[in-house]
Amino acid sequence: MKKLVFCLLMLIGTLSAVSAQSGYTNPILKGFNPDPSICRVGNDYYMVTSSFEYFPGLPIYHSQDLVNWQQIGHCLTRDSQLPLHKVNASGGLFAPSLRYHDGLFYVICTNVSHGGNFYCTATDPAGPWGEPIYVGINSIDPDIFWDEDGRTYFVTQGDEAIRVTEFDIKTGTVLSEERKVWGGIGQRFPEAPHIYRKDGYYYLMIGEGGTEYAHSVTIARSRHIYGPYESCPLNPILTHCNRIGQGNPIQGVGHADLIQATDGSWWAVFLGFRVTQVYSYYHILGRETFLAPVDWPTNGWPQINGNGTVNLTMNVPTLPLKPFAPAPTRIEFDEDKLGFEWQYLRNPVRENYSLKEKKGHLMIKASPYTLDEAESVSFVSRRQTEHDFIAATTMTFQPKADTDEAGLTLIQNNTHHYDLRLIKKGNGHVIQLRVRAGSIDYIAFEQPISKSEVELKIEGAPLYYTFYYKEAGSNSYKKLGGMDTRYLSTEVAGGFTGVMIGMYASSGGKKTGTKAYFDWFEYKEGK
Structure with a gap:
């Protein structure tokens, strides 16, 4: 009898664990949290979002399951790091990227109101972060890519195309000419570039369509970092600007970043906004951060949540969930x-x-x-x-x-x-x-x-x-x-x-x- 009770308790515990690892609710970062960028170090995930004219700048979040997040600090907490004097509304900090390389965390961003492109480093993502190192490239939405041969590249949006430039990671000095590598699939404002190395390819993922209702994510790949890049036949791989997404309470999805989890699964974080009601054309909460699973087979193309759309309720398997204590009201x-x-x-x-x-x-x-x-x-x-x-x-x-x-x-x-x-x-x-x-x-x-x-x-x-x-x-x-x-x-x-x-x-x-x-x-x- 005791053995039977023990087995039943074990079964209940197992079912509860499985249930706890299935499904989650979007958005994963509520309210004004646009332009997410993510990195993983061991079992820990870190994310940064845009902050524009608000101070401190660039909130940093931590998670161990990609679903539950807790803010651990800001990247820019000193006036010397973030001058915002007389900055107009929606000026300041645009579209950061968060990366980890050789024991250092990097936040790469643009202060459109003062100084342009820069990056900061820290050994602890909670801070403190160093003073900005400015890069003499006139653009927005920057990222850094470390290649396997030890070279480092600045990847940015500019002149209606994505540009790749080799530079010195220690000083920010530009080492090569800026080279346009891909202009997207023809939608307006190709931006938010990220490069990933997988299966011998350079995958270049960007946002297109503008950060409104026509927003989307597209991707291309090449055997060489400077191209030529082949457009994915599934493009756009994420958008709600279609018949499937037209009645979704989430709109304007785009500006994504990809991460491979500890179990080998791939995930996308991206911005979107919740309208005040279905078929309403008003949103007040700002652009928020959403999460979706990604199927990315060897030598294949990534597919976001099967059909390139996302829902408020996501009935998909997750990593073992590790929620934080709720914040006091x-x-x-x-x-x-x-x-x-x-x-x-x-x-x-x-x-x-x-x-x-x-x-x-x-x-x-x-x-x-x-x-x-x-x-x-x-x-x-x-x-x-x-x-x-x-x-x-x-x-x-x-x-x-x-x-x-x-x-x-x-x-x-x-x-x-x-x-x-x-x-x-x-x-x-x-x-x-x-x-x-x-x-x-x-x-x-x-x-x-x-x-x-x-x-x-x-x-x-x-x-x-x-x-x-x-x-x-x-x-x-x-x-x-x-x-x-x-x-x-x-x-x-x-x-x-x-x-x-x-x-x-x-x-x-x-x-x-x-x-x-x-x-x-x-x-x-x-x-």
Whole structure:
């Protein structure tokens, strides 16, 4: 009897393990996390994504199963590494690559607003990373490829074709002329190149069609690194710009990187975006990172997920899953520094922030700059990661002048944001919902309040944001009003980022020295 029970328990355990290794949910990195690049070292996988005008730059993630990821740091954490002074929205850092070679990690990227192409190195992907080494090649979307003969090549997009250039990895010095090797299959904006060596071929994979609804991934191969390259007969190997993908809630898939897992299987990571509803043409979360299995036979061509499409629910075998503990939904600001999920707009003025001035609070000192300006505003934010969410905070703020304001904001860029703010009006305080949508700028809703301590809340849904407030001592929230999400969408606002949820303080052009104190911040996914 004991033997039978033991066998049943073993069977249940085995079935549970098998079940735990079958299937996952896309995206694997939610919210504004575009242009993923991946590498493997032993049993560990590391990934980097683009960050544009946000600081610190280039988030670094870690996984042991390709499905579950945890942020471990940023590549660029010092002002000397990442100058973002007066950088316009969607400027700054474009399309990084992450590689590992001879004991060093490399992040290769372009600061389109300052310096151009560069790479940094580290022995630990969590950092610290070295100062950028700049490469004198005018392009974007760079990668580094180490050939078997010891030569190193810079692979980039430029002049409507992919270029390959030999260079010195120690100094960044260009050693040969730039040679155009492949222009893709004729779609616009051939970009995001990566070269892989397999079965005696150089496989060159790129993105085409632009990073919108016509985005796709194509691939070619050659016996020689400079070509000529033969186009894959299956191209594009990934796209939703076809009949199969037209009704998919994931759109704009492209800009991929490939990785071979510890069990020999191949996988692709790539960007895409989730529309607010099927057949809607608005997306607000930004471009996210997705995962799909790849079939890549010897001497053959890679096929992504069979038919070149991907789903939210992926019913495919995975590596043994190793999830991380879920992140807390509520931050009490009791630590000495903010978590990796928090981002500033451009290089922060560090004396405008403190977690020590008032214990258990985040202090934000009002900057003379406003959210409308491409400046180092007093603002700290995190990504909106689902259409359905609740974000809330308690804030104490005593405005000194009528130009002082502080509160919560939903921001796509400096010309498109919704601000749930407290201001001074006459001798009292007012809660307002200010709307900035391009040239449209107005106060949508307003309500006088009697106290300077207020709880602010935003509830998100696919098509609508609703804004609430609660005065200190009150037992319930009051609804202030709501706004359509589409005015913060990429299709309306433009650019390459996604909606960020931020706490901010501004003195509207004056130097009042007013401070806002945030007691806690909460973000919950779901309704």
